[in-house]
Amino acid sequence: MNITGATYEVIAEYPYIEHYLSKRLVNYRALAREIRPGVATKIGREVNIQSIVTALRRLSYDKDSRKEPVDDILSKSEISLRYDLALITVELTRYIHGKILELHRNTGDEGYLLLQGLESLTIVVKDSHLSFLEKLFKDSILKKIENLAGVVVKSPEDIADTPGVITRLTSLLSAENINIVEMMSSYSETFLLVEEGDALACIEAIRREMKRARGIK
Structure with a gap:
């Protein structure tokens, strides 16, 4: 599993964070520091903060620009x-x-x-x-x-x-x-x-x- 995939999985455990990511109301670096241990556990090695920040920004863009089934409802x-x-x-x-x-x-x-x-x-x-x-x-x-x-x-x-x-x-x-x-x-x-x-x-x-x-x- 890569860093992006691991970041997505960790964030998925906290749906309310996904909500604020979609609105881009999150301090990416602070959140990256918070979830770093979980991401490292999933990929089996240490990971730098900036890599997680990049994954979070990508997730934020995806959530903001793609209508999901829940959004449609x-x-x-x-x-x-x-x-x-x-x-x-x-x-x-x-x-x-x-x-x-x-x-x-x-x-x-x-x-x-x-x-x-x-x-x-x-x-x-x-x-x-x-x-x-x-x-x-x-x-x-x-x-x-x-x-x-x-x-x-x-x-x-x-x-x-x-x-x-x-x-x-x-x-x-x-x-x-x-x-x-x-x-x-x-x-x-x-x-x-x-x-x-x-x-x-x-x-x-x-x-x-x-x-x-x-x-x-």
Whole structure:
């Protein structure tokens, strides 16, 4: 393996760095010093900093000038925001289905989101329905979080066959120090639940990436 290939492999382990490379917002020499041990391990010998810097510049140019499948999906995606949400996680019991029917009757057209695990069920509702949920599941509540916002990314159907879209989104938010409280996906929709204080920064980070993707030919 040559230095360029080894550099690419090391950078691929940190998707959020790829994002900033594509925008050319990286101090190449500082990054080269940081990843030098990893590159040296992959090629089995010591390597000088300038060789890694050259590889990083080449990678930056490639990322900036080539539209990848993930970019194509993001360029055609739309984003929306919902405020005043709450999350509650409850234990799965034999009564769960009946309680979900009660939840459905209570929320009406406002709806709710469900994410079922092997032993628990996470429910996302409007804040106004939280007190009802607390009464409904009072003996089986595991976790409750209020003051949340939901970021909904609506993508083309091809997202199901395009690896890396979710990784790109989560890496973007990680780079902005935005915590994802919960994440759900259904067909072509990706739902990211974040704290209300992070909502605008979350939207802006994803919108910037969508605009960047639309600008790649």
